[in-house]
Amino acid sequence: DYFIGINYGTVANNLPPPSQVAGFIRDKTTFNKIKIFDPNGDIIRAFADTGVWVTVTVPNGEILSVAKPTSAQWWVEENVVPFYPRTRIDRICVGNEVMATGDKNLIAHLLPAMKAIHEALLAAGIHDIQVSTPHSMGIMARSEPPSSGRFRPVYDRVIFAPMLQFHRETKSPFMICPYPFFGFNDGTLDYALFKDNNGVYDEATGKNYTNMFDAQLDAVYSAMKDLGYDDVDIVVAETGWPSAGDPGQPGVSLENAVSYNVNLVKHVNSGVGTPLMPNRTFETYLFSLFNEDLKPGTSEQNFGLFRPDFSPIYDVGILRKSQPPPPAMAPQAWKKWCVPRPDASDAALQSNIDFVCGSGLDCQPIKDGGPCYEPNTVRAHASYAMNAFYQVNGGNDYDCNFINTGLVTVNDPSSIPTLVVSSADVAKEIFRTHDVAFAGRPALYAARKLSYNCCNVSFAPYGDYWREVRKILVLELLSAKRVQSFSSIRDEEVSHLVQQVGNSLNSSINISALALALSNNVVCRVAFGKGSNERGGENNGEKMFHEILYETQELLGGFNIADYFPNMAWINKVNGLDKRLEKNFRELDKYYDKVIEDHVDSRNRIKQRDDEDLVDVLLRIQKDPNQDVPLQDSHIKGLLADIFIAGTDTSSTTIEWVMAELILNPRIMKKAQQEVRQVAKGKHKVQETDLYKLEYLKLIIKETLRLHPPAPLLVPRVTISSCKIMDYEVPANTRILINATAIMTDPKYWEDPLTFLPERFLNKEIDYRGQNFEFLPFGAGRRGCPGINFSIPLVELAIANLLFHYEWSLLEGLKAKDLDMEEALGLTMHKKTPLCLVASYYELY
Numbered sequence: 078d079y080f081i082g083i084n085y086g087t088v089a090n091n092l093p094p095p096s097q098v099a100g101f102i103r104d105k106t107t108f109n110k111i112k113i114f115d116p117n118g119d120i121i122r123a124f125a126d127t128g129v130w131v132t133v134t135v136p137n138g139e140i141l142s143v144a145k146p147t148s149a150q151w152w153v154e155e156n157v158v159p160f161y162p163r164t165r166i167d168r169i170c171v172g173n174e175v176m177a178t179g180d181k182n183l184i185a186h187l188l189p190a191m192k193a194i195h196e197a198l199l200a201a202g203i204h205d206i207q208v209s210t211p212h213s214m215g216i217m218a219r220s221e222p223p224s225s226g227r228f229r230p231v232y233d234r235v236i237f238a239p240m241l242q243f244h245r246e247t248k249s250p251f252m253i254c255p256y257p258f259f260g261f262n263d264g265t266l267d268y269a270l271f272k273d274n275n276g277v278y279d280e281a282t283g284k285n286y287t288n289m290f291d292a293q294l295d296a297v298y299s300a301m302k303d304l305g306y307d308d309v310d311i312v313v314a315e316t317g318w319p320s321a322g323d324p325g326q327p328g329v330s331l332e333n334a335v336s337y338n339v340n341l342v343k344h345v346n347s348g349v350g351t352p353l354m355p356n357r358t359f360e361t362y363l364f365s366l367f368n369e370d371l372k373p374g375t376s377e378q379n380f381g382l383f384r385p386d387f388s389p390i391y392d393v394g395i396l397r398k399s400q401p402p403p404p405a406m407a408p409q410a411w412k413k414w415c416v417p418r419p420d421a422s423d424a425a426l427q428s429n430i431d432f433v434c435g436s437g438l439d440c441q442p443i444k445d446g447g448p449c450y451e452p453n454t455v456r457a458h459a460s461y462a463m464n465a466f467y468q469v470n471g472g473n474d475y476d477c478n479f480i481n482t483g484l485v486t487v488n489d490p491s492s493i494p495t496l497v498v499s500s501a502d503v504a505k506e507i508f509r510t511h512d513v514a515f516a517g518r519p520a521l522y523a524a525r526k527l528s529y530n531c532c533n534v535s536f537a538p539y540g541d542y543w544r545e546v547r548k549i550l551v552l553e554l555l556s557a558k559r560v561q562s563f564s565s566i567r568d569e570e571v572s573h574l575v576q577q578v579g580n581s582l583n584s585s586i587n588i589s590a591l592a593l594a595l596s597n598n599v600v601c602r603v604a605f606g607k608g609s610n611e612r613g614g615e616n617n618g619e620k621m622f623h624e625i626l627y628e629t630q631e632l633l634g635g636f637n638i639a640d641y642f643p644n645m646a647w648i649n650k651v652n653g654l655d656k657r658l659e660k661n662f663r664e665l666d667k668y669y670d671k672v673i674e675d676h677v678d679s680r681n682r683i684k685q686r687d688d689e690d691l692v693d694v695l696l697r698i699q700k701d702p703n704q705d706v707p708l709q710d711s712h713i714k715g716l717l718a719d720i721f722i723a724g725t726d727t728s729s730t731t732i733e734w735v736m737a738e739l740i741l742n743p744r745i746m747k748k749a750q751q752e753v754r755q756v757a758k759g760k761h762k763v764q765e766t767d768l769y770k771l772e773y774l775k776l777i778i779k780e781t782l783r784l785h786p787p788a789p790l791l792v793p794r795v796t797i798s799s800c801k802i803m804d805y806e807v808p809a810n811t812r813i814l815i816n817a818t819a820i821m822t823d824p825k826y827w828e829d830p831l832t833f834l835p836e837r838f839l840n841k842e843i844d845y846r847g848q849n850f851e852f853l854p855f856g857a858g859r860r861g862c863p864g865i866n867f868s869i870p871l872v873e874l875a876i877a878n879l880l881f882h883y884e885w886s887l888l889e890g891l892k893a894k895d896l897d898m899e900e901a902l903g904l905t906m907h908k909k910t911p912l913c914l915v916a917s918y919y920e921l922y
């Protein structure tokens with residue numbers, strides 16, 4: 078059933094409201110995908126939280142407009158961003174059967190519009206929505222026999238080859254609408270209906286075709302193969318058969334509609350594929366959900382599977398059977414616990430605690446000083462109280478309901494089940510198929526404190542608050558447009574770095590410290606608007622800010638027993654961890670207070686919208702009474718914590734490891750220097766406009782991220798619902814650690830995996846945006862890193878200039894084999910000992 082979706086057309090005046098349709102599809106059918114023919118906000122919203130995948134269409138009339146990048150950005154802002162990811166939009170179709178319109182202007186704008194929408198999605202920080210466009214079979218010049226299938230001449234090279242190239246690059250499918258209904262004649266009706274027939278023999282391949290659907294798919298496949306694109310996926314955007322038509326209309330009957338659609342569903346789900354594409358399964362969207370009374374022509378009105386009152390015209394095997402009654406006695410083979418549901422609010426959980434403790438049950442253990450007081454959160458206390466109530470009353474499931482805020486589990490909540498993922502195949506299944514289920518973040522002991530009780534993007538539980546704050550962070554700091562606007566700051570700060578190196582020629586230079594100061598200064602200036610004379614790394618009065626940050630990293634990355642055995646949190650009082658945590662929190666808090674205070678002051682004086690930095694924006698949003706998610710000071714501080722914790726050390730660590738690897742690999746260093754000196758020949762420095770030409774440097778950065786990912790276990794996740802991965806049931810609330818290092822050095826995917834070899838990425842389409850699951854330095858899916866656009870240009874510019882201006886060597890007397898490459902414990906994996914190198918001036922002219 079997984080592969081069968083349904084087209085939800087709305088050319089009718091008698092259809093039920095979208096909310097009812099969404100509930101019907103979710104509860105009564107096995108469809109888990111729908112496709113709509115416009116960006117109808119009511120429909121898209123109605124499918125929020127249903128788990129149903131939604132394909133949205135840009136109508137043909139909007140193609141010319143969205144071919145312009147700014148209009149495409151608007152389109153995405155209006156039609157995707159407000160709904161995604163609560164509605165699981167997974168594909169945008171740009172137009173519908175555009176080639177069939179014959180409108181040359183429209184056709185010429187189709188691919189540019191697809192590209193513009195794709196770019197707009199990336200700019201909005203959305204990496205997992207594909208872009209495609211459905212084609213009618215009219216695009217074919219020949220389709221019989223299937224092996225001779227070819228696209229219409231001229232269109233094949235001018236339109237389809239570049240479009241297929243786009244599909245290949247963006248890993249999106251080619252979408253077609255095969256309708257045997259429009260292709261059969263007197264002699265081929267059985268062949269079209271998947272009924273018994275002699276089949277059609279393709280002499281060129283020796284394959285016998287027993288149904289027209291396969292033949293049409295293989296014809297398209299042959300045409301794609303002829304152009305060299307047989308690796309691109311095919312999705313069946315529409316197919317169907319009407320159940321009624323005009324009197325005497327050939328082939329139209331209820332019986333034929335049943336035969337075609339029932340057999341089609343079985344055929345697709347069987348996974349046998351087609352003669353030329355054996356063992357492949359094609360995502361297939363039936364046409365259509367409802368009969369549509371405003372369509373022209375009787376048969377056109379009767380493609381539906383359901384009437385507007387949801388009664389089936391016929392069942393193609395997609396109606397859910399009614400649930401079997403639960404067994405009289407729940408099996409007691411294992412012990413069960415009652416825990417709060419992941420989506421239960423703190424307010425609801427507090428009222429559960431009040432209810433249980435008010436009912437006479439002993440709640441001393443969760444009072445201050447009691448053995449279960451720690452962790453001191455509403456959720457942890459509710460977990461204790463709700464379970465106590467459930468157990469005392471005999472363990473009946475209804476005693477764990479708590480107005481739908483309780484959940485019976487077989488996992489002992491006092492220890493936390495953890496799944497470590499070390500294979501790209503499992504990561505693929507997680508991020509491709511179960512992304513939402515894996516989108517939770519555990520409220521880790523240290524992170525909870527340092528993120529103001531998970532008030533930031535990185536550690537916020539999956540839900541509305543996370544969505545809102547991630548949107549703010551992306552729009553105001555990390556979108557491609559914003560990042561571009563900071564280019565002069567990057568340029569100035571990298572020049573400052575080059576100058577600092579120049580001041581210490583021929584003596585030991587601490588690259589690690591310089592990289593951290595660079596990253597910190599850029600972040601401070603773009604997020605907090607600090608002037609360059611207030612560079613964070615050079616602050617001498619108070620404790621250096623990066624020292625505080627190192628401690629933060631260690632606290633966040635270190636093993637903490639309370640994260641795995643909550644009942645043993647008391648150990649942290651004894652081993653001093655609580656004290657360290659409190660101290661670090663106070664230091665950070667003081668810093669954030671100062672940042673906010675400075676901004677409140679300066680806001681009172683001036684500030685146009687144009688020169689607002691991120692903190693100004695947050696303060697403005699805080700004052701807006703119409704804001705959906707009200708921001709308090711602690712929320713703002715939580716977001717500042719994000720930027721420092723997730724944004725500073727990651728980029729500087731990458732710079733540090735690139736330089737370390739280059740010094741160990743003189744051949745690669747030399748090649749990179751030759752490239753950069755060639756590209757920026759005659760200039761005084763490398764500029765951002767040169768970066769796109771530095772192909773080898775980009776390979777070096779990829780290879781560094783492969784061997785030294787700044788977050789080797791990504792950031793921990795927690796499942797928010799149970800799901801099946803590779804036949805194993807993963808329960809809700811399981812801690813998930815993705816071992817990116819193991820995956821990125823797995824010999825199954827990487828030859829000679831431990832050798833630093835940038836050339837391995839040459840001519841490969843492996844990108845770090847979370848689509849290649851063997852390469853995940855930034856994670857993947859909806860909780861993947863939104864800071865890629867922000868960090869990569871800075872890393873590239875810094876390395877390019879360091880290589881352009883200077884020759885590099887190890888400290889005198891030190892040999893390459895003596896360089897300490899050990900990693901330090903922390904959330905970000907930096908070098909344990911700072912990287913110190915010697916620079917000498919390179920004669921540019």
Ligand code: HEM
Pocket residue numbers: 534535536547550555719720723724725727728731786787788791792793794853854855856857858859860861862863864865867868
């Ligand atoms: C080389 C640089 C960077 C690397 C390697 C990196 C890596 C990562 C990784 C592995 C994750 C976890 C992803 C997952 O769970 O799938 C993450 C999350 C995150 N990163 Fe980055 N990051 C980098 C730079 C940045 C920058 C510059 C910022 C912002 C200024 C940033 C902000 C975030 C945020 C907010 C999250 C949490 C996302 C969420 O939970 O929704 N990162 N990063």
